[in-house]
Amino acid sequence: MMWRMAFRNLFRNKRRTMATGAAVIAGFVGLILLGGYIFYVEKGLRANAVYLLNKGHISIFKKEGLQKYATKRSFYEIKPEEQKVILEHLKKYENNIEWTGHAITGSGLISNGEKSVPFMATGVDLLTLEKSLNHPQVKKWAHDFLTKDAADFVQAIKSDPLSISITARLGELIDRKTPFSQLPEEKRNVQLAGMDVYGDLNAVDADLSTSYSTGSELLEDAGMLAPYELLQKLYNTDGAYYMMVYLKDDGHLSRTVANLNHDFEKDNLPFQAYPFNDPAISPNYVGSMGFLYAMAGFFVFLICGAVALSIVNSLTMGILERTREIGTLRAIGFQPQQISWMMTQESLWLCFLSSLFGIVLAWMISVVVNLAHFTFSPPGVAVAVQFRLSVNPTLAVMITALLLALVGTTSFIVTRFKMKMKVVELLSDSGA
Amino acid sequence: MLKNINYKILITILVISRLAWADALGEKLLKASDRSRGGVEHGMTWDTEVTTIENGETSTRKFKVRAKGANANVEALEPARNKGEIYLFNDRTMWFFKPSLRKPVSISSRQKLTGQAANGDIASTHYARDYTPTVEKTEMIKGDKVYVLMLKAKANNLTYDKIRYWISDKTKRAIKAEFLTLQGEPFKRATLEYDNKINIDGKPTPFVSKMEITDAKFEKNKSILNYINPRMEDHKESIFNVNNLKR
Structure with a gap:
């Protein structure tokens, strides 16, 4: 009424x-x-931080590795046997895990045989690259961050394990224009040099295949995406800088990270998990x-x-x-x-x-x-x-x-x- | 009045002459000191053993250095994983190559080679060519008069921007150095010893035997470069040609 x-x-x-x-x-x-x-x-x-920048919903580092890895790589990297221990602990959460991956990062010089310029590279396992670049979340929300040929990177690695993807701006700095796949083989071939885990200079061959964008103005002049094994070879290591966990549902992310860290602490394991929205992991986000x-x-x-x-x-x-x-x-x-x-x-x-x-x-x-x-x-x-x-x-x-x-x-x-x-x-x- | 002007002209001439003399002295001292650090026109060969102590860990690397004029070919001998790697110095340009590479990599002489040693520290020294000297002062060290020179880089692709360099007046050899940042703060210090001998133009000349480079802030972190068996040896130009470093 x-x-x-x-x-x-x-x-x-x-x-x-x-x-x-x-x-x-x-x-x-x-x-x-x-x-x-x-x-x-x-x-x-x-979507950019989790999938395209390969942070995962959860990044797992060696304790203090996030801060100190660059200064003492051999000590703060996650060795293959340690990766197995982490995977064992993740089994408890497997119902909500889409997949796990591992990554290695590093800096160095990319050379065209005449001149060299600095790069900042992330080496990611093939499964992660394949799933990330084609993930529905990326296609729906973050396709602006994908270059035209970004999705071809996985296929390029499958046919040539030395394939790397660099930003168009880094390509210009070494006088290579996109699309890199159309360049003659001689021009596609570049060398990557960097300090390895022993503190020595090392270098490997690589082939330019596709372009990608870091999404960040600060990193765009030096961004490189490479196969995990290629960066391991460059830095003379079999370890990873961090492991990524991709969740099916990230609704309880903070709780999952807290539980995981509790598990590590309880078992006296030297690992630390971070959510993707931690300022130290994704400052841009x-x-x-x-x-x-x-x-x-x-x-x-x-x-x-x-x-x-x-x-x-x-x-x-x-x-x-x-x-x-x-x-x-x-x-x-x-x-x-x-x-x-x-x-x-x-x-x-x-x-x-x-x-x-x-x-x-x-x-x-x-x-x-x-x-x-x-x-x-x-x-x-x-x-x-x-x-x-x-x-x-x-x-x-x-x-x-x-x-x-x-x-x-x-x-x-x-x-x-x-x-x-x-x-x-x-x-x-x-x-x- | 006229007398006053004459005095001023005389003083100006004296000041300019003094400065010119100081510059000429600095260059002369640098040229002389370079000779004892491989900066000669003739071909030379020596081995360098670099012992690095960093954060309590010790490691050793060994290189064979073949130098001639402005060029040097530095080959890694030890450890086994680095054997066959080559650092090539063409004038002020530097290349890195290893047999598994298709092309050499252009690198910077400033880049860290190992520990405190930069790539540019391993080859022959050409400070007279690369730096502009200024005599800062003189000091007495162990009873000897020593000139303290301030060296400023002539180009921006050199190993260091500024070096404070102590050269003995008596021996004309450098005895220590401070490597400075652009702001003039020392970030590395080095001491040099000359217990080796080489024959240049038939004259026995002392040659550097040890250089100890220390981190200016963390003095426990250091690299010791031992120069072993230096000898005059002619080299083919081809070993300094970057085009020959291709697979």
Whole structure:
């Protein structure tokens, strides 16, 4: 009965209802598109960090290896027998593990026979490369980070184990232009030199096959992706820098990492697991998301503030106009709480209907923006990415709930103030 | 008035002459000291054993150095895993090659060879060619007058940007060095000994026998280069040709 009355009341002053509704819709669309943008960026950066930068959902290092591996590689690398011990411990979690991999990283010089320039390489096992480059999460969220021929890298390694993938910019530095696979064999052949685990200079032959992007402006001049065995040969080792664990569902990532570290500690094993969103593992992901969350917090504050003020204004005007009506309701026996609740219900109806309209509008805007295919290069990102908006249903429900709570609370507080007036004062109000 | 101007001209001439003399002295001292560190036009051969002590661990490497003028061919002899590796110095350009490679790799003389020793430390020394000397001061060390030179690199592909170099006035040989950062802070120190002898133009000349390079901050970390059996030996130009280092 009350809800119906509240709904009918919306049509008593259509202009004001529309004005308030428009403010709620604008706020709703703003929040949902901002949330949709952050959602898309988060998914993209997550897929890039986990799959394309080969960190896995969980990275396992030798204890302190993350910090000290570069200074004493032989001590902090994970030897093959230690890898077996880690895999044994991971069996406990195998129901949620998609696959595990191992990686080695290092720096050195890449030479075209005439000049050399520095590189920063990651050597990854073939299974991980194959699964990562073709992973549905990558295809859905992070395809902007893939070069045209990135997916050909696995096939190239299968036919030539010396194949490496380097960034287009590193290629330019050694006078090699993409596509590398079309270069004559002599030009594709390069040499990699680096300090091995004994502290001696070593070098190996390699063949340029495909290009890839690190996704980071800082690393793009030196990025290299190589087969795990080739980097092991370069650094004269049979060990890995870290092992990666790829989960089927990363919903309980922090708990899984904590349990894993507890297992290592309990068995007195010198290993340490990190989630991919640890600042030491994915500084780019953590930094970008931190900035976006701070920016979003600011905008949410502004939007919610504007919506709340619109509601306060509209309700105050409505109450001023309806003071005598409120007095009449009070005179015929309505309790102040009942009247406050009815007026709050009006605002809740308005907010709910505006949210429904807002979802449709936000979806239409996102479709138009995505079809327009705007591209831009975010700060610190080496590739041009498409500006995409995504209307996420869960987020829409959450924002609707947030706005309903905001509108409901605001309305109730405003009407409660008016209810403090005596019935006689309400009935004799001139409406001015 | 005229007398005053004459004095000023005289003082200027004296200052310029003094500076020119100091530069000429610095260059002369450097040329002389280079001779005892392989910087000669004739062909020379010696073995270098590098013992590295780093973080309490000791390792040894051995190289055969064949030098001639601005070129040097350094072949790794030990340990067995490095045998056959070649470092080739062509003037100021440096190459690394091992038999399994299809092409040599251009490397930097600044790069660490092992321990505290940079690639550029292993070959013959041509400081007179590569650095501009300035006489900073003189010091008395063990009763001998020693010139302290400040060497500044003439090019940016040299092993060090700046070196403070102590050369004995009596023997015209370098006795110690400080390798400086661009800001002028020492990051490595070296001492040199000359117990070897070689014959240059029929004259017996002392030749470096030991160079100890120490980390300026962690003095326990050091590399000791022992120069073994230096001898005058002519070499074919082909061993210094990078094009011959291809598989």
